Amino acid sequence: MEGFRSVLGGGLRRFAAPAAALALLAGAAWAQDGGAAIPVPEPPHAGGLSALGPENIGPQYSHDVDHLYRVILWLTTGAFVLTQGLLLFFLFRFRARPGGVAAWTHGNHRLEIIWTLVPGAILFWLALFQFSTWKDIKIARPDPKEGLVVQVMAKQFEWHFRYAGPDGKFDTDDDLLTLNYLHVPVDTKVTVQLRTQDVLHSFFLPNLRLKQDTVPGLTINQWFEARKTTEQARKERGIESFNFEIACAELCGLGHTRMKGYLVVHSKEGFFAWADKAYLEEPHEYGKNPDNLLNRFWPATENKLEDPWLRDNWPADLKAKWPPK
Numbered sequence: 001m002e003g004f005r006s007v008l009g010g011g012l013r014r015f016a017a018p019a020a021a022l023a024l025l026a027g028a029a030w031a032q033d034g035g036a037a038i039p040v041p042e043p044p045h046a047g048g049l050s051a052l053g054p055e056n057i058g059p060q061y062s063h064d065v066d067h068l069y070r071v072i073l074w075l076t077t078g079a080f081v082l083t084q085g086l087l088l089f090f091l092f093r094f095r096a097r098p099g100g101v102a103a104w105t106h107g108n109h110r111l112e113i114i115w116t117l118v119p120g121a122i123l124f125w126l127a128l129f130q131f132s133t134w135k136d137i138k139i140a141r142p143d144p145k146e147g148l149v150v151q152v153m154a155k156q157f158e159w160h161f162r163y164a165g166p167d168g169k170f171d172t173d174d175d176l177l178t179l180n181y182l183h184v185p186v187d188t189k190v191t192v193q194l195r196t197q198d199v200l201h202s203f204f205l206p207n208l209r210l211k212q213d214t215v216p217g218l219t220i221n222q223w224f225e226a227r228k229t230t231e232q233a234r235k236e237r238g239i240e241s242f243n244f245e246i247a248c249a250e251l252c253g254l255g256h257t258r259m260k261g262y263l264v265v266h267s268k269e270g271f272f273a274w275a276d277k278a279y280l281e282e283p284h285e286y287g288k289n290p291d292n293l294l295n296r297f298w299p300a301t302e303n304k305l306e307d308p309w310l311r312d313n314w315p316a317d318l319k320a321k322w323p324p325k
């Protein structure tokens with residue numbers, strides 16, 4: 001009993017308190033800096049995470065997410081090694097020996113407090129440390145004048161997309177609708193307005209480190225900016241059929257694993273060429289067809305956000321022949 005206490009109590013008492021204080025101080029200093037003390041790798045090649053995640057083609061915030069991932073991975077690896085190391089040490093140190101007597105203990109208050117406060121302090125530090133990244137992803141909003149706006153309707157087990165068309169207004173005769181294929185221009189901010197027709201889904205762009213639940217009754221705006229075209233990615237991989245994926249990251253029913261879409265990143269000219277029907281590889285339609293699911297279920301009151309970027313950038317020669325008959 002005494003031996004057990006002195007190993008646990010004495011050893012840990014000597015190191016745990018200063019270690020906890022250090023962790024807190026380091027955390028506070030780091031967090032105060034808004035994380036600026038740690039250089040964030042510049043796109044397009046973040047490095048370090050290539051083996052742990054899909055290629056990152058996102059804006060600065062998606063590289064910040066990778067950085068956070070690495071910090072958390074180091075923290076949890078440290079905790080794993082420490083706890084499993086201690087477990088092995090105690091297994092050996094207090095192994096059964098002839099004549100040995102088992103100690104009966106109800107625990108140790110000081111230890112309980114330490115191993116509650118230290119992880120608590122680390123979690124609190126993480127909450128502060130990640131805040132600016134959270135703000136960039138979840139709170140920051142691009143001006144619709146700066147980039148594309150796409151309405152996204154999730155449904156068991158499909159993704160429906162709607163573009164405002166050359167007039168920049170949704171729910172009009174020149175809207176463009178696609179199923180499971182989201183086409184965007186490269187190096188352009190894209191605002192997605194997320195809704196669901198039925199249950200909870202989660203709109204996940206792994207290559208952009210963007211993940212957001214779609215919630216019945218709510219329209220949730222998120223944004224991203226792809227910095228590599230699909231064509232470039234195909235060339236690099238030597239795979240002509242390669243596509244960036246859109247996954248549903250919420251277990252949404254029996255067909256959940258089939259709920260897969262594709263993100264097609266075009267050059268800016270390529271994007272408008274596609275919109276002009278140059279790319280007809282997937283089903284899509286135009287206009288106000290009342291049978292289309294998105295037209296039917298997207299509430300008219302949720303069309304307040306217009307897309308002046310699309311209106312202003314749509315090439316005049318293409319505009320002249322719009323809407324298609």
Ligand SMILES: [Cu+2]
Binds near residue numbers: 157200248249250256
């Ligand atoms: Cu789903």
